[in-house]
Amino acid sequence: MIRKCKEHGYFRGEVCPECSDEGRYVLDDDREERLGRFVSGALRHFPEDVGLEMDAQGWVDLDFLYDAMKKRYRWGTMERLLSLVKSDKKERYEIDDSFIRARYGHSVEVDLISDYPENELSFLYYGVSQEEADMILDNGITPVRQCYVHLSTSLEKAKQAALVHTDNPVIFEVDAQAAQQEGVDIVTVNRDIALARGIPPIHIRITDA
CATH class of the missing domain: 3.20.170.30 (ADP-ribosylation fold)
Structure with missing residues (x-):
């Protein structure tokens, strides 16, 4: 379940991990799973199948992704899409201005090597x-x-x-x-x-x- 704390933003679970506030309901477990599968597929595996244009670094237009999502899920809202991304503990996705992409997990060819910082761990x-x-x-x-x-x-x-x-x-x-x-x-x-x-x-x- 995804909820939103007034002070700390979106979180997954029953209470905010920062302050234990129950927050406001945004998305239940079933819809979270369904929306998560769709976003993962669209940004990692089959962007063209849902009508998205992806650039060489894996970015797609956030509004276009929302439109594609809305066609499949009438209950889908921009807030629910953003809550899925911002509450993800595995940091699967990132948003930059009006664009969104998956950070990893692609089966479609993307160039991430030139777009992320060089590893510093030995x-x-x-x-x-x-x-x-x-x-x-x-x-x-x-x-x-x-x-x-x-x-x-x-x-x-x-x-x-x-x-x-x-x-x-x-x-x-x-x-x-x-x-x-x-x-x-x-x-x-x-x-x-x-x-x-x-x-x-x-x-x-x-x-x-």
Whole structure:
């Protein structure tokens, strides 16, 4: 559920995490899920299917996205769309003036490398299943069903991400500093995720943690 606190803005849950105020109802769980699937699809996977024009960096016109949403969901409002974006703890999306885009997760080709700050962490992390580990040791990390490799900024975040797909993940440590010194572009898109086109095997190792 998404609600709005007068002082702290949109939040997900029953009470504002900042002040425990109940806030004002904006969106229930079912509609939040349906709207979330639509926005994710439109901004990451099939913009043309819903009539959106996306630029090279993944931006689309916010009003056009709203119009496309309204055609599918008569209960959709601009406030509900904005509440979905602004309350998202995973920081999936960003708004700049009158444009919106997904920060990560694209299957359509977009150029994010030139548009986000260079990674400053020495090490990043990537979790996979036991079955995938040997292949990655041989071939490095390459995108699967997406344009970019999604690296975690912490070991714990990598474990959380991997546990969505496997019960017993293998976590790789990526020597991001060495990779970048050798010309591998890695950018930071939010506090938890960095993106790269790929990581050569020489710059990865299985972590013991």
